[in-house]
Amino acid sequence: MLAYIIRRILQSVLVMLVVALVSFALFRFVGDPINSMVGQEATIADREALREQLGLNDPFLTQFATFIGRAAQGDFGISYRLQQPVMELILSRLPATLELALVSGVLAFVFGVGFGVYTALKRNGWLSNTIMTVSLIGVSLPTFLIGVLLIWVFAVELQWLPSFGRGDTVQIGGWTTGFLTATGRASIILPAITLGLYQMTLIMRLVRAEMLEVLRTDYIKFARARGLSNRAVHFGHALKNTMVPVITITGLQLGSIIAFSIITETVFQWPGVGALFINSVRFVDVPVMAAYLMLIALVFVVINLIVDLLYYVVDPRLRVDRAASRH
Amino acid sequence: MTDALLSVRNLRVEFPTRRGILTAIDDVSFDIMPGEVLGVVGESGAGKSLTGAAIIGLLEPPGRIAAGEILLKGQRIDNLDAEAMRRIRGKRIGMVFQDPLTSLNPLYTVAQQLIETIRTHADISEAEARSRAVALLDRVGIPAAARRIDDYPHHFSGGMRQRVVIALALCAEPELVIADEPTTALDVSVQSQIIDLIKEICAERGAAVMLITHDMGVIAETADRVAVLYAGRLAEIGPVREVITAAEHPYTAGLMGSIPTLTQDNARLVQIPGAMPRLNAIPQGCAFNPRCDRAFDRCFKDRPDPLDRGNGRKVACWLFDEVGAAAKEKANV
Amino acid sequence: MNRFARMWDSDIAWSFRHSPVAIVATIVALIIILGAVFAPWIAPYDPFDSASLNLMDGFTPPGEPNQFTGNVYLMGTDNQGRDIFSTILYGARISLFVGFAAVALGMFLGIGLGLLAGWRGGWVDSLLMRIADVQLSFPSILIALLIFGIARGFIPPSMREEVAIWVLIVSIGLSDWVQFARVVRGATMVEKSKEYVQAARVIGVHPARIVVKHILPNVMGPVLVIATIGLALAIIAEATLSFLGVGVPPTQPSLGTLIRIGQQYLFSGEWWIILFPSIALLLLALSVNLLGDWLRDALNPRLR
Numbered sequence: 004m005l006a007y008i009i010r011r012i013l014q015s016v017l018v019m020l021v022v023a024l025v026s027f028a029l030f031r032f033v034g035d036p037i038n039s040m041v042g043q044e045a046t047i048a049d050r051e052a053l054r055e056q057l058g059l060n061d062p063f064l065t066q067f068a069t070f071i072g073r074a075a076q077g078d079f080g081i082s083y084r085l086q087q088p089v090m091e092l093i094l095s096r097l098p099a100t101l102e103l104a105l106v107s108g109v110l111a112f113v114f115g116v117g118f119g120v121y122t123a124l125k126r127n128g129w130l131s132n133t134i135m136t137v138s139l140i141g142v143s144l145p146t147f148l149i150g151v152l153l154i155w156v157f158a159v160e161l162q163w164l165p166s167f168g169r170g171d172t173v174q175i176g177g178w179t180t181g182f183l184t185a186t187g188r189a190s191i192i193l194p195a196i197t198l199g200l201y202q203m204t205l206i207m208r209l210v211r212a213e214m215l216e217v218l219r220t221d222y223i224k225f226a227r228a229r230g231l232s233n234r235a236v237h238f239g240h241a242l243k244n245t246m247v248p249v250i251t252i253t254g255l256q257l258g259s260i261i262a263f264s265i266i267t268e269t270v271f272q273w274p275g276v277g278a279l280f281i282n283s284v285r286f287v288d289v290p291v292m293a294a295y296l297m298l299i300a301l302v303f304v305v306i307n308l309i310v311d312l313l314y315y316v317v318d319p320r321l322r323v324d325r326a327a328s329r330h
Numbered sequence: 331m332t333d334a335l336l337s338v339r340n341l342r343v344e345f346p347t348r349r350g351i352l353t354a355i356d357d358v359s360f361d362i363m364p365g366e367v368l369g370v371v372g373e374s375g376a377g378k379s380l381t382g383a384a385i386i387g388l389l390e391p392p393g394r395i396a397a398g399e400i401l402l403k404g405q406r407i408d409n410l411d412a413e414a415m416r417r418i419r420g421k422r423i424g425m426v427f428q429d430p431l432t433s434l435n436p437l438y439t440v441a442q443q444l445i446e447t448i449r450t451h452a453d454i455s456e457a458e459a460r461s462r463a464v465a466l467l468d469r470v471g472i473p474a475a476a477r478r479i480d481d482y483p484h485h486f487s488g489g490m491r492q493r494v495v496i497a498l499a500l501c502a503e504p505e506l507v508i509a510d511e512p513t514t515a516l517d518v519s520v521q522s523q524i525i526d527l528i529k530e531i532c533a534e535r536g537a538a539v540m541l542i543t544h545d546m547g548v549i550a551e552t553a554d555r556v557a558v559l560y561a562g563r564l565a566e567i568g569p570v571r572e573v574i575t576a577a578e579h580p581y582t583a584g585l586m587g588s589i590p591t592l593t594q595d596n597a598r599l600v601q602i603p604g605a606m607p608r609l610n611a612i613p614q615g616c617a618f619n620p621r622c623d624r625a626f627d628r629c630f631k632d633r634p635d636p637l638d639r640g641n642g643r644k645v646a647c648w649l650f651d652e653v654g655a656a657a658k659e660k661a662n663v
Numbered sequence: 664m665n666r667f668a669r670m671w672d673s674d675i676a677w678s679f680r681h682s683p684v685a686i687v688a689t690i691v692a693l694i695i696i697l698g699a700v701f702a703p704w705i706a707p708y709d710p711f712d713s714a715s716l717n718l719m720d721g722f723t724p725p726g727e728p729n730q731f732t733g734n735v736y737l738m739g740t741d742n743q744g745r746d747i748f749s750t751i752l753y754g755a756r757i758s759l760f761v762g763f764a765a766v767a768l769g770m771f772l773g774i775g776l777g778l779l780a781g782w783r784g785g786w787v788d789s790l791l792m793r794i795a796d797v798q799l800s801f802p803s804i805l806i807a808l809l810i811f812g813i814a815r816g817f818i819p820p821s822m823r824e825e826v827a828i829w830v831l832i833v834s835i836g837l838s839d840w841v842q843f844a845r846v847v848r849g850a851t852m853v854e855k856s857k858e859y860v861q862a863a864r865v866i867g868v869h870p871a872r873i874v875v876k877h878i879l880p881n882v883m884g885p886v887l888v889i890a891t892i893g894l895a896l897a898i899i900a901e902a903t904l905s906f907l908g909v910g911v912p913p914t915q916p917s918l919g920t921l922i923r924i925g926q927q928y929l930f931s932g933e934w935w936i937i938l939f940p941s942i943a944l945l946l947l948a949l950s951v952n953l954l955g956d957w958l959r960d961a962l963n964p965r966l967r
Contacts, residue, residue: 018797029813139956143949145899147906148941151922155929155937166930221432227388228427229447229498230420233412239446240435247437255800262805269907284812284909292812303800318437348681 011311015304020071022300026293027070030080079294084286089294093276098178099169100268100275104260106191107199111260112253115203119210120245123218124237134207141204146263150197150270157193165190167272198267202256209252213245220244247318254310258303334361334401335538336385336506341398343377343384343562345609352609354380354393355562359636362506367529367539369553369570371546371585373606377562378542382508384408385540386423387415402506421451424499424537426528428511430491434483440467440494441479444501451502463501470497470527489520496528500535507532508540513548525552546585550574555642558582561606561617564636568643578645580622616648624649678961685961688953695947699755706749707737711914722928725935739935741924747935750921751943757917758947761832762898766890768836769897773843774886778874780844781851792848795841804900806838811909824912831910835900842889850882884962892955895948902944918944 054060061069073079079089118138122131141149158166170186172179181187217223218241226236265277272278276295283291343355355377362368372378383389385400387407400408407418419425427433435443444463445456452459460479467475470493483491492512499507509528513521525541529552532539541553549556549570557567558579566579577583584602604621613619616629628648636644637651679685698705723729725739725747738747780788798806811834815823818830854860854877863873904910905919913920918940925937 021797029816139953140945140949143895143899143952144945145903145906145919145948147903147919148922148945151926151929151937151941155934159929221427221429222435224388225425225427225433225495225498226435227416228386228419228425229450230416230418230502231447231450232416235446235450240438243437244435258800259802262802265805265808266903266907281808281907281909284808284815287812287816289816292809296809299801299805307800 007315008312011308015308018304019297019300022297023071023074024067026074026296027067029296030070030289030293031066074294074297079297080290082283082288082291084282084288084291089290092279092291093294093298094177095179096274096276096279098180099273100261100264100277102181103191103194103198103264103267103273103275104257106195107197107202108257108260110195111199111202111206111256114199115206115253116210116249118203119207120214120237120242122207123211123214126215135211138204138207141200142208144201146197146201146266147270149200150193150267153193153197154270164193166193169274194267194271194273197270198260198264201263202260205256206249206253210245210249213248214241217241217244247314250317251310251314254306254313255303258299258306261302262299333363335364335366335403336362336540337399337401337404338381338385339399339401341381341384341400342396343380343389343393344396345393347392349610353396353562353612354609355384357398358559358562358564359398360557360564360567362538362540364505365533365536365538366554367532367541367552369549369556370540370542370559371544371549371556372559373544375561375606375609376559378544378559379510380562381559382425382510382540382542386419386425386508388419388425417451420447420499420504421502422504422506424502424504424507426492426495426499426507426509426512429515430488430495431515433495434491434498436483439480439482440486444479444498447498448501463497466497466501467494469531470494470500471523472497488516489524492516492520492524493527496524496531500531500537503535504537506538506540508542510542511544512541513545514543521548522551546574558585561612562609563617564644564646565618566643566645566647567636568639568645569641572641572643578639578643578650579618579647580624580649581618584621616646675961678957682957682961684953685957688950688957691946691950692954695755695943695950696759698752699759702749702752702756706746706752708746708749710745710750710753722933724933725939738939739933741936742928742933747939750916751918751940754916754918754921754940755943755947757828757911757915758898758901758919758944761828761835761901761911761917762894764832765835765839765897765901766893768832769839769893770843770886770890772836773840774847774879774882776840777844777847778851778878781848782855782870782874784852788848791844795844798838799841803835803838803896804903807834807900807904808907808909810834810837811904824914827910827912828915831901831904834904835897838900839893839896842893843886846885846889847878847882850885851878854878854881888955888959888962891951891958895951895955898944898951899948902948918947 077090081087082089082092085092118134122134125131154166157164165186168190169181170188170190171184172181172187173183181191222244223236223241226240231240261277264273264275265281267273268275268277269281276298279291280295282288283295338358338360341355341358342353345352345354358377358381360368370378370381380389380393383393384395385407387410389395395408398408399406402418402422407415410418434440438446441460441463444466445459448454448459448462449456454462464476464479467479472478472490472493478486483494486494496512507528512528513524516524525548528539528541541549543549553570555568556570556573558565558573558581560581566573566577566582573582574586577586581602587601602621607613607617607620613630614633615631616622616625616634619625619629622629626648632648634646634648634651636646639645639650703709722742723734723736723740723744725737726735727739728735729740736746736748738751740746741750776791780791811830814830814834818826851874860873860877863877864870901910901917902919902922905917906923908923910919911917913924916924921940922937922944925933925940928934928936
């Protein structure tokens with residue numbers, strides 16, 4: 004168990020190093036950092052001095068090491084566009100993105116699993132067929148179109164919910180939350196549905212496919228042959244076995260939700276890191292791009308790690324050392 | 331035969347496919363008496379497992395019972411609603427599947443699976459169910475049952491797992507156990523142990539056994555009577571001694587010829603030429619006619635019904651029909 | 664082999680004839696594709712010819728005569744008086760061009776690298792597959808965005824508009840080679856170990872010939888499925904990037920750009936500016952997706 008965890012952590016560190024290398028290359032070679040930092044009027048001597056001061060003349064590996072050292076401390080430099088420390092920018096916007104991701108992740112998981120199980124069990128019912136057809140449209144519908152559609156219906160026509168922003172927020176320590184105010188809660192509904200819908204259809208289709216697969220297995224047939232109730236067979240046996248692969252993939256979807264929030268945040272002008280990133284791409288704001296890349300990679304790596312450990316807890320077959328100790 | 335435990339009457343199982351309906355079991359009838367062991371033999375695809383699935387009500391859609399009846403102690407069970415049939419499964423008819431490696435849910439301990447099954451069919455406490463489960467595991471030959479019961483299936487070897495499966499099939503004390511190729515997936519060394527266990531434990535509890543296998547040797551050692559299926563049809567049925575020593579249907583005779591025996595060690599094993607027809611290409615008349623060396627004109631025209639040969643034997647072959655035999659004599663002259 | 668191929672062929676044909684979804688999807692996709700290809704001949708107006716535009720025609724609702732000029736437009740006009748129907752035809756042209764080109768690039772790269780990885784094995788294989796793993800764990804839209812951002816960094820600002828569409832194609836193409844590479848690599852490794860390939864190598868047949876004659880035909884089915892679904896994804900990716908304002912420049916609006924423009928007028932009640940391009944995009948993506956889905960099922964009966 005311990006060896007397994009250590010191996011997984013080492014792999015994660017390796018992935019982070021590769022991403023750091025890409026970030027660094029971005030940082031170092033895309034455009035000329037000096038040009039971005041000083042105006043056109045700076046003299047060549049000034050530029051050279053700044054170069055030396057920033058360590059841009061050092062050997063590649065030294066620069067890379069410095070970059071990693073700073074990144075580990077959360078120092079990604081100053082945004083070219085906003086002239087603020089990148090880390091400060093990201094931290095101030097992170098709560099908005101995480102709250103959005105959390106709400107839509109829960110929505111996607113609950114409805115995805117629910118619909119997936121329903122459509123697998125009632126395979127040819129009209130409701131199942133309707134859900135499946137709608138889900139196919141959901142997969143084909145680009146996220147931004149879903150957002151625009153929801154805005155049109157619920158914000159423009161019905162005027163029930165706000166169409167942009169986070170509403171009022173409350174500051175708790177370093178965290179701003181929208182959960183505690185009425186406008187904050189109303190504001191998160193449309194973006195959360197938009198962001199969660201695509202993931203929900205994915206989870207639903209996955210749950211359905213896995214569940215159908217499990218329902219065909221011998222142990223389900225044997226469970227039926229023993230006269231267990233449908234409830235016990237479907238929810239006690241089939242669902243539990245379905246959840247093993249579903250948890251892995253759903254967990255990984257959580258990272259995707261944070262990545263996809265780029266689109267939703269743009270549609271709803273949600274003040275999160277995704278919107279920050281898209282602006283950095285638009286204006287070639289390299290430090291922000293590099294930091295966002297590192298951040299999202301870290302999120303993915305951590306989620307991967309957690310999912311792996313969860314998988315281990317759910318599936319007893321993987322607990323090899325426990326088995327060994329019993330014999 | 332009104333005292334039969336299970337009666338299968340003119341059973342027909344069909345699979346609608348996009349190229350027409352396939353008849354996988356066609357007009358099969360047989361009885362199982364209380365406490366008896368009925369062997370069901372045939373090649374793969376002959377309809378043995380489907381017959382078992384039809385009896386216990388677990389045909390996979392789109393397969394369906396298209397005609398015939400199945401009676402358990404005189405009561406029809408083929409047309410019961412899902413809930414009533416569920417109460418019969420496990421409680422009155424138990425089933426053992428072929429592959430013990432895949433028959434057990436890998437995510438639950440043996441105890442969880444046993445206790446769940448026992449408590450589904452009997453209104454008893456968890457502790458009571460557990461002590462019954464331990465006793466049963468002990469009976470099926472799991473060493474240190476009280477400790478091993480909390481292990482997961484993957485902690486057991488194949489043979490041990492099949493013992494667990496047998497315990498699960500028997501834990502609600504069914505009157506009939508359908509064992510579908512219970513040893514095919516096992517090591518040769520444990521096969522006979524498992525067969526003996528099924529036979530002993532069922533005899534102890536007075537449960538009848540429908541033993542589905544393609545192994546004539548297992549039937550010879552275990553069964554009281556044997557039913558031979560060919561291409562979804564009943565070829566021959568009768569007491570196992572008689573069928574083995576004096577097979578009447580040419581197909582059964584061919585099967586017997588393929589068992590090695592100690593007494594005729596120098597004789598070559600007989601092989602039946604050809605292969606069983608696919609379900610969409612069953613010939614007119616007797617399904618066995620293309621492979622039968624004794625077939626005559628009538629075999630290619632009409633399908634033979636099982637003919638009563640006395641002493642509970644039935645054979646579906648024109649060779650044993652008076653008129654047919656006479657016609658054959660004439661043709662040979 | 665020939666007989667088998669014919670049977671397989673007829674199965675596909677059978678499956679197509681009996682799938683109303685596939686037939687409808689094909690018809691819809693064909694109508695949009697043909698409309699896009701022949702846009703210059705079909706479109707009633709040239710939305711890019713500023714000389715023919717009349718600002719007075721702006722914001723004409725669909726099917727109603729304009730209050731100043733009396734002109735009637737099937738789907739109305741946008742703020743600059745451009746005919747929406749014509750901009751959709753031209754927009755679909757750009758969306759489809761980017762989509763097809765990106766898939767072609769991804770397919771070309773994926774097949775090439777997949778063959779290389781499968782045939783050579785060893786460290787080449789490990790390296791390529793590790794890259795694929797890492798890339799696959801991130802959503803492709805993120806990869807495309809990133810490549811887009813990096814590429815823009817290298818291109819002088821004065822040229823960014825001009826080459827934007829090519830940058831977009833490369834970004835999307837590079838983000839979806841992995842699926843192709845994995846399938847091709849798997850098939851290559853299977854075929855490579857077969858005796859006839861071993862024999863061909865022994866008698867000195869050039870590897871390229873073995874690959875083209877024996878391995879490629881085996882992977883055409885899965886590659887076709889991936890390419891079809893990939894086309895839908897590429898069209899959506901292009902629309903998304905353009906919607907986010909980092910795709911094609913507004914002077915060459917794709918469907919995504921049109922939707923981006925239309926969103927600004929949603930609140931003031933000019934719903935047609937956004938509605939019709941959205942429907943066009945949805946129909947295009949949905950029909951291609953359905954076709955891909957059908958194709959996958961038809962080639963893999965077990966999955967049904």
